[in-house]
Amino acid sequence: QSVLTQPPSVSAAPGQKVTISCSGSSSNIGNNYVSWYQQLPGTAPKLLIYDNNKRPSGIPDRFSGSKSGTSATLGITGLQTGDEADYYCGTWDSSLSALVFGTGTKVTVL
């Protein structure tokens, strides 16, 4: 019962762009920074975006993040087969005093 809602799946052809939405509320996304994680099959999650739109060292600029109000978006351009993974948004929830994650989105490269 995650407090952050994501679409279950998105797909696109190689080289195309996908966007993944993350919907929350004023107690989480509305007043805190958002991060995004990529989880390849059988591996631990990996930080892709932090503080809404910053990329850690080594993350290509094909990955981008944005936030508006109580929603956030992850964009992936130039889609590659290696991008097939589950993607999660995350942020602090001030009401729950908890780190919360989205429901997760599976990206499929057609």
Add this chain to the structure above:
Amino acid sequence: QVQLVQSGAEVKKPGASVKVSCKASGYTFTSYDINWVRQATGQGLEWMGWMNPNSGNTGYAQKFQGRVTMTRNTSISTAYMELSSLRSEDTAVYYCAREPSGNSVDYWGQGTLVTVSS
């Protein structure tokens, strides 16, 4: 390079406890909080709580209050997560992760599979 290396898989009976370790290297252990996140097979990420390795202060998700204990041994840069009164629903991969800020975690351990079965 920053690394978090976790202990190996565990099989436990219902009602038992499990203690998972997370050894940090490549950075100053006491400078960053450690969070614990679990993931049941085919499910999403579930946050369990955090621990400040410097002070030992902790914060637990309400769901796990009374059943989880997070501790550390600074002399060996290792964090621990103990979960008691295990039930089948606790079967999951447990991850430790370093927290650079209150809103995200950056480095993750490789995960520890805990199976609860009679």
